[in-house]
Amino acid sequence: MTDTRDTQPRMGFFTDTSVCIGCKACEVACKEWNAVPGPAGSAGLNFTGDSYDNTGGLGADTWRHVAFIEQRTPPGGQENIGSTVDLGMPGMPGEHDRSEFRWLMASDVCKHCTHAACLDVCPTGALFRTEFGTVVVQEDICNGCGYCVPACPYGVIDQREDDGRVWKCTMCYDRLGAGQEPACAKACPTDSIQFGELDVLRARADERLAQLHEAGVGDARLYGRDPADGVGGNGAFFLLLDEPEVYGLPPAPVVTTRDLPAMWRRAGAAAATLLVGLAATFLGRKR
Amino acid sequence: MTDVRADATAPPDRTAVTGRRRRGRRGRGEQPMVPDASFQSYYGRPVLKKPTWEARDIAGYLFLGGLAGASSVLAAGAQLTNRPGLARGAKTGALVGISGSLFALVHDLGRPARFLYMLRMVKPTSPMSIGTWLLMAYGPAAGAAAVSEWTGVMPRAGRAAALAAGVVGPAVAAYTAPLMANTAVPAWHGGHRELPFVFVGSAAAAAGGLGMVTAPVSEAGPARRAAVLGAALEVAAAKRMARGMGLAAEPLHTGRGGSLMKAAEILTVAGAVAGGVLGRRSRTAAVLGGLASLAGSACTRFGVFHAGVQSAEDPKYTVRPQRERLRDQ
Ligand code: SF4
Numbered sequence: 009m010t011d012t013r014d015t016q017p018r019m020g021f022f023t024d025t026s027v028c029i030g031c032k033a034c035e036v037a038c039k040e041w042n043a044v045p046g047p048a049g050s051a052g053l054n055f056t057g058d059s060y061d062n063t064g065g066l067g068a069d070t071w072r073h074v075a076f077i078e079q080r081t082p083p084g085g086q087e088n089i090g091s092t093v094d095l096g097m098p099g100m101p102g103e104h105d106r107s108e109f110r111w112l113m114a115s116d117v118c119k120h121c122t123h124a125a126c127l128d129v130c131p132t133g134a135l136f137r138t139e140f141g142t143v144v145v146q147e148d149i150c151n152g153c154g155y156c157v158p159a160c161p162y163g164v165i166d167q168r169e170d171d172g173r174v175w176k177c178t179m180c181y182d183r184l185g186a187g188q189e190p191a192c193a194k195a196c197p198t199d200s201i202q203f204g205e206l207d208v209l210r211a212r213a214d215e216r217l218a219q220l221h222e223a224g225v226g227d228a229r230l231y232g233r234d235p236a237d238g239v240g241g242n243g244a245f246f247l248l249l250d251e252p253e254v255y256g257l258p259p260a261p262v263v264t265t266r267d268l269p270a271m272w273r274r275a276g277a278a279a280a281t282l283l284v285g286l287a288a289t290f291l292g293r294k295r
Numbered sequence: 296m297t298d299v300r301a302d303a304t305a306p307p308d309r310t311a312v313t314g315r316r317r318r319g320r321r322g323r324g325e326q327p328m329v330p331d332a333s334f335q336s337y338y339g340r341p342v343l344k345k346p347t348w349e350a351r352d353i354a355g356y357l358f359l360g361g362l363a364g365a366s367s368v369l370a371a372g373a374q375l376t377n378r379p380g381l382a383r384g385a386k387t388g389a390l391v392g393i394s395g396s397l398f399a400l401v402h403d404l405g406r407p408a409r410f411l412y413m414l415r416m417v418k419p420t421s422p423m424s425i426g427t428w429l430l431m432a433y434g435p436a437a438g439a440a441a442v443s444e445w446t447g448v449m450p451r452a453g454r455a456a457a458l459a460a461g462v463v464g465p466a467v468a469a470y471t472a473p474l475m476a477n478t479a480v481p482a483w484h485g486g487h488r489e490l491p492f493v494f495v496g497s498a499a500a501a502a503g504g505l506g507m508v509t510a511p512v513s514e515a516g517p518a519r520r521a522a523v524l525g526a527a528l529e530v531a532a533a534k535r536m537a538r539g540m541g542l543a544a545e546p547l548h549t550g551r552g553g554s555l556m557k558a559a560e561i562l563t564v565a566g567a568v569a570g571g572v573l574g575r576r577s578r579t580a581a582v583l584g585g586l587a588s589l590a591g592s593a594c595t596r597f598g599v600f601h602a603g604v605q606s607a608e609d610p611k612y613t614v615r616p617q618r619e620r621l622r623d624q
Contacts, residue, residue, distance in 0.1 A: 056338075058338045061338075064340065065337075065340060067344070075337060077337070125478075125479065128420040128421065129420065129421045129422070129423065129477060129478070130418075130421060131413050131416075131418060131421045131423040131424035131427060132412040132413060132415050132416070133415050133416050133418070134412075149412060149415070150412075151404055151409035151410070151412035151413065152404050152405050152409055153403070153404060153409075153413075153423060154346065154347040154348055154403070155421070155423050155478075157344045157345075157346060157347050158343065158344065158345065158346040158478040158479060158480045158483075158603075158607060159477070159478045159479060160343075160344065160479060161343070161479040162342070162343075163341065163342050163343040163344040164344075165344070166344050166347070167347045172404070172405040251335055253334065253335045253336055253337070253342070253610070253614045253618075254335050254336075254337065255337055256336065256337030256338075256340055256342060256610075257342070258342050258613050258614065258617055259614060259617045259618055259621055260617040260618075260620055260621050261479070261617070264476075264477050264478055264479055264484055265420050265477060267476075267477075267484070267487055268420060268422075268473065268477050270487070270488070271422075271472070271473040271476055271477060271487045271491075272419075272473060274472070274487070274488055274489075274490075274491045274492075275469045275470055275472050275473050275491040276469070277491070278469045278472065278491030278492045278494070278495045279465035279466050279468065279469035279470075279491075279495065280465070281492065281495060281528070282364075282365060282368065282465040282468055282469065282495040282498065282499060283368060283462075283464075283465040285499065285521075285524050285528070286365065286368040286369060286372065286465075286499060286502075286517070286521055286524075287368070287372060288520075288524075289369075289372070289516070289517035289518075289520035289521050289524065290372040290373075290375070290376050290517050
């Protein structure tokens with residue numbers, strides 16, 4: 009194979025949550041394609057009681073996670089909700105209250121950060137950046153040290169209990185190599201999950217945002233699109249309809265290694281303090 | 296399958312559970328550092344994954360590594376100033392400490408062979424990688440120094456090894472601060488400036504404590520001064536660290552982390568007073584004080600560890616400071 013590193017553009021996901029219908033096809037397709045095991049112990053069944061969300065969040069065995077949020081807010085955050093047309097559909101008493109309720113759904117995934125903390129702190133090189141600009145764990149090199157787990161500012165990567173190694177979304181590295189789109193994007197029936205060249209996706213997201221704002225959905229915002237943010241932008245970014253933390257996402261994450269040079273300097277100063285301080289305990293007195 | 300929730304109200308009446316919650320004042324006696332305010336989260340779930348490490352392994356690793364590193368400095372000094380009793384105890388402590396911390400690390404990895412994967416590369420962005428190489432340099436030196444001390448084999452090489460271990464020791468004691476701080480865990484990352492000084496202070500107190508326990512009173516002067524110096528540095532740096540951390544300092548004052556940090560402060564100061572001052576006359580005071588200093592150092596490491604876990608488990612420590620940063624921008 010030829011080296012495509014110079015010509016291969018960075019690939020990414022744009023997840024437009026405004027058209028997510030919460031079908032979880034992405035979760036299923038991901039599990040199937042990547043042979044991700046079900047939760048251990050509970051025979052694969054686990055009801056959280058948190059709306060329709062029964063996987064709870066991303067983890068070693070959940071690489072796509074659909075969040076469900078129920079809110080007493082006009083659908084889609086539309087500001088002109090007062091003028092909705094009565095379609096004359098049969099309904100329940102108190103029908104008009106229904107317009108005050110909305111259901112947010114969003115398919116979360118590893119952000120494939122530009123400055124990825126997981127990759128930075130990995131001591132073995134098991135985590136690496138692929139030719140597609142994605143961040144992938146090599147399972148035969150991971151030694152289960154677990155350092156990447158608390159390093160990820162999004163709480164994505166996690167250890168599998170039985171083997172101690174870490175697992176997360178690979179953006180279907182094997183499919184990408186064969187010119188296929190990732191399984192989740194392929195399975196998504198509404199194109200809420202879009203896969204493609206990151207530059208193209210960013211332009212498309214900007215257009216979609218403008219369109220939604222024009223339609224009165226003032227709450228719509230892009231998350232992880234800005235290359236100037238604390239992680240240098242995400243390879244997998246989102247269009248959200250509420251604050252990121254409502255979806256369980258950190259509002260303004262910063263890659264921890266940004267402060268590492270300062271940490272090394274302070275640690276060096278502390279080590280010197282210890283050496284000099286302890287040497288000084290031998291000075292002067294005889295005993 | 297029907298209602299999985301106890302509350303089976305129809306959709307329009309259903310309470311929207313967006314995870315917006317208001318937290319009451321908590322923490323007995325302790326005043327919250329920052330006034331409480333509401334914040335939003337996804338069903339109150341943590342944003343971060345909490346560290347998968349076991350406290351015994353990793354906090355134990357921090358303690359033993361610090362004890363070893365600082366003991367090697369004392370050992371080298373004792374050797375140079377002709378204090379054989381202090382040198383022997385410190386060299387032994389260094390070997391036991393570093394062996395224990397290696398054991399804890401391998402136990403954490405699950406299989407010994409997995410440690411070898413650490414040797415694939417040298418990676419400055421990973422304190423764990425740098426630490427591995429520090430241990431590769433330090434471990435054999437500390438080991439040779441102790442073995443030669445006890446067996447009398449190759450005394451010159453043993454003395455040289457002790458000096459080498461004394462030079463690398465401080466780095467072994469200090470690097471664990473970036474190891475913990477270089478994560479997204481609010482209570483660890485938030486203290487990244489002062490944590491190295493907390494840790495080396497704690498290391499000096501531990502090594503001083505061990506010296507007071509093992510060396511005769513007539514030789515233990517440097518150990519006593521190390522315990523006092525270490526205690527002063529650790530307590531001052533820990534206070535400074537907490538002051539600069541905002542909300543992320545809360546777990547250092549509440550819950551398990553808070554109790555351990557409080558115990559650490561009391562034990563470390565008690566050890567410095569009993570061992571460092573009274574231990575000049577009384578061997579009993581020296582031993583008791585030494586044990587208190589060792590226990591205090593261990594409490595500091597476990598306290599910092601648990602505070603970090605607490606700060607990762609509650610989304611407010613992630614969300615609120617980030618919100619504030621966005622607002623202030
Ligand atoms: S989101 Fe977390 S796991 Fe994914 S690339 Fe960024 S740091 Fe790594």
